[in-house]
Amino acid sequence: MRMKTTYIHGGISHDEATGSVNVPIHQTSTYKQDKVGVHKGYEYSRTGNPTRAALEALIADMEGGIRGFAFASGSAGTHTIFSLFSKGDHIIVGDDVYGGTYRLMDKILKRLGLTFTIVDTTKIDAIEASIQDNTKAIFLETPTNPLLKITDIQAVAEVAKKHNIISIVDNTFATPYHQKPLELGADIVLHSASKYLGGHSDVVAGLVTTNDKKLAEELGFLQNAIGGILGPQDSWIIQRGIKTLAIRMDAHEYNALKIVEFLDQHPKVFKVYYPGLASHPGYSIAKKQMTGFGGMISFELTEGLSAKLFVENLKLITLAESLGAVESLIEIPALMTHGSIPKEDRLKSGIKDELIRLSVGIEDLKDLIEDLELGFASI
């Protein structure tokens, strides 16, 4: 089955029992047992639910995994993945990850005894130099949130395998439409499905998959034991969103490429961050491992111009946290999505106070450019 078809017919896409072309929403917490321990494969909805199972099978098919897991949020998925590790274990984490992932690591997991080294994962030598005897995993985003940095997944996976550690890729920005980390050698893939997979800013959800049998068993155990699962209604909505992923991603990228051109030559813009720009340091790796550059752009205004004034004066592009939806969203990472990272660490990673992040939607391009012009006229 080819990719676009998988989004529509992959996993479990319909109901054999009734012929329903969509998976029913199994709104139940528990299941009747014919005899003690004799049931139809489901005993309690934290452990398993047919609607969630359909989505879990779908994400595995989309990413080339052997089993998928759906969580109440991307953050719940991240936490469950980190629960694979024990007190004293060391994990290497990319230096530009979502602020909530940093917060989870810095404020919670450290307290529980995990240790971390923050590394610029675009530098493979730096990763290798950070590996210790107790290193168990490398966790990274590519493209990163919000600086759109690109890491060579295949090179990281090779280093990880050489040292017998696992590699985990947050694939939220690229989506499996543009990038398949498991095929490049990674062990676990994570998504905030609240973003492109859902695609309509209407659900918070997380998806995880792996192609490793042992990791799949451990993740399945942890998902049930910790319990941060996605409910049946939200599982259904994410599955519906995924059906249109391919056409949405093409439309996001089409608009983003034109907006990057517009911003890149604008006198009020100092710098544009987009992996599809030939001047981007990760351009050639992005071209090698991605089939498209996506719809996320970050940019800095020329010195002295107010990012706050700019975003607050837009009329169409919505000032909001989140990304990856049909409507364009804009925000200031330092004050919004990455506000939980202490200023010093944030600046070290390159997230300046005035950085603006734009999630390009699929509206008419002319309306988006007109709105950006309005913002520039106001500063």
Ligand SMILES: Cc1ncc(COP(=O)(O)O)c(C=O)c1O
């Ligand atoms: C790249 C990335 N990973 C993970 C998360 C966490 O996802 P969620 O908001 O669904 O918990 C987010 C955003 O929140 C994100 O942008």
Ligand SMILES: N[C@@H](CCSC[C@H](N)C(=O)O)C(=O)O
């Ligand atoms: N205020 C929230 C931040 C949500 S950020 C959502 C998304 N990952 C994005 O990058 O836009 C919090 O503190 O968790």
